Amino acid sequence: MSFRKILTILSLTLLYIQASAQKSDKMQWFADAKLGIFIHWGVYSVNGISESWSFYNNYVNYPTYKKQLDGFTATKYNPTEWVDLIKESGAKYAVITSKHHDGVSLWDSKAPLALTIPKDGKAKKDVLSPFVSALKKSGLKTGIYFSLPDWSYPHYDVFTREHKRYDAKKDTTQWRKFLNYQQLQLKELSNAYHPDLYWFDGDWEHSAEEWEVPQIKNILSKKNPNVIFNSRLGAYGDYETPEQGVPVLKPQAKYWELCYTMNDSWGYQPFDTHYKSANMIIRTLVDCISMGGNLLLDIGPKADGTIAPEQVDILKKLGRWTKKHSEAIYGTETGLSAAHFNGKTALSKDKKTLYLFADYQANDGLALNGIQSKIKNVSVIGYRGTINYKNINDNNYLINIPKAAYDQEVTVIKVTFDEPVQLRPAKTLTISVDELLTNSKPSTHQKLESVINEISKGNNIFNKVNLTIDGAGFESSVKNLDTAAYNWVLKNTEALSKTQTGIPEGHYQGKTFLSADKQNLFLVVEGQPTGPIAIKGLKNKINRIRIVGEGTILPYETYNKLYWSKIPGIIYIPIPTERLDKHFTIINVLVEGPIDLYREHVGVLDQNN
Secondary structure (H helix, E strand, O other): OOHHHHHHHHHHHHHHHHHHHHHHHHHHHHHHHOEEEEEOOOOHHHHOOOOOHHHHOOOOOHHHHHHHHHHOOOOOOOHHHHHHHHHHHOOOEEEEEEEOOOOEEOOOOOOOOOEEHHHHOOOOOOOOHHHHHHHHHHOOEEEEEEEOOOOOOOOOOEOOOOOEOOOOOOOHHHHHHHHHHHHHHHHHHHHHHOOOEEEEEOHHHOOHHHHOHHHHHHHHHOOOOOOEEEOOEOEOOOEEOOEOOOOOOOOOOOOEEEEEOOOOOOOOOOOOOOOOOHHHHHHHHHHHHHOOOEEEEEEOOOOOOOOOHHHHHHHHHHHHHHHHOHHHOOOOEEOOOOOOEOOEEEEOOOOOEEEEEEOEEOOOOEEEOOEOOOEEEEEEOOOOOOOEEEEEEOOEEEEEOOHHHOOOOOEEEEEEEOOOOOEOOOOOOOOOHHHHHEOOOOOHHHHHHHHHHHHHOOOOHHHHHOOOOOOOOOOOOOOOEOHHHHHHHHHOHHHHOOOEEOOOOOOEOOOEEEOOOOOEEEEEEEOEEOOOEEEOOEOOOEEEEEEOOOOOEOOOEEEOOOOOOOOOOEEEEOOOHHHOOOOEEEEEEEEOOOOOEOOOOOOOOOOOO
């Protein structure tokens, strides 16, 4: 290889390193933020119908949709109150829809033929500027949502699902008119608001080259070279934006953000009362934190500018939790695998502090496994008392949490080390059936935990004693009998007889087993959950859910299942406290057909039928 080629390669490598470092620097505030608030506000809130999609899909005709401009009053709009509420929630940034696919601009756009609230809406005023101003005064970062498509603009090619105005590839004159209009609007936003982040949407209708994405980025970067772009710009974005479905697998991008609704709607819809509880939202945030991502939680204000009380209540309850646990949220990084702790985790940047998120109260202590580094201290955030812990065997620890230390939603345990935490493969105690049933150390709970761990990995010790589903004929010859362990086995024989490895990590928080025909999924519930347990990515139809060994049929509810998307919703199963087992409760989920799981990377939901 010639010297010139070597020099060229070295130069290109240096440029790549410099570009990577610059991107890392500009993305740091975003990576540290963890929580943002999305705001979908537009004329669709007047009738409480789907934003833009309702006329695109011909649920209502366009004149009916457009008539909502006459009802968009913003008479009670107080942007300072919005910002105060956003700040109270613990969010570090907000993203507001400057213009959705319907083409209605919230600001006083001077672009020719622009449809705007100041000019065409009942409010007759710019409603974007006061919010951005209040946001900047608060110290929060500013995000501007902008739709690439504009279905109202007469020179845009697409109008509705059934109707196109022209073929953009053939009529380049009209397409150029649209691009000029779009770029003019983006210049207006850049010059007026200097946002920290642009949140684009709708890129599926054209290629990045057709949208002239490099030109867009160049226009918007002139005012702020460090401005951030989301991923909906072809391959030109800075971070990935999975939508609605909480990822089962950690997104592949270094930076990512889950955009997520409180109910099933982005904009305000008065009859959509399918709200998640604050507990579910907090646990979703924890899920994102544990995988090194952000949660962008949506609110949809009403046409008068007020925010629905259900949404206010969720934000306030979220704020209580984020304020209490701020050190475990902001600036943390991806945590450990489920092999080390039954729950979500996060690490400090120097890896010397490990945060354990427990959304349940443990019956016999919280197990932390496979920790090679010596623990310096253990505490519970928000609790001043001493937390006792002990090494039980081979780098495994048991942490005892007093009842008074538990948080009502998610408890955060802080484990500190003198060095970046070193891990080793978590080992479990392998025991025989006789050892399980013998009344000796370790405790009943620890022995059962070991057996559960082994079955979940495919090592079922009960296969050697031919345990039947109904437990018929199962008698122990052990003289020094551990009665509690024996009774637990008899109660749960259905889940222990010939069951095998469960479903992969990410679908359920805890251990799982599968029946031989893979139609019975067994979920192991530890302690007392603070809210309903959840299953992610289950494609199968559910026939029945019940508690093993005592027959209680359990209700369940699915959230975030969009009928036009192949991504399964999240199944939440509430468990009555009085039905919980003293050691481990096992839930049977009977599904139609062998278990089928969605394990693709959740991405953009780009169609809405």
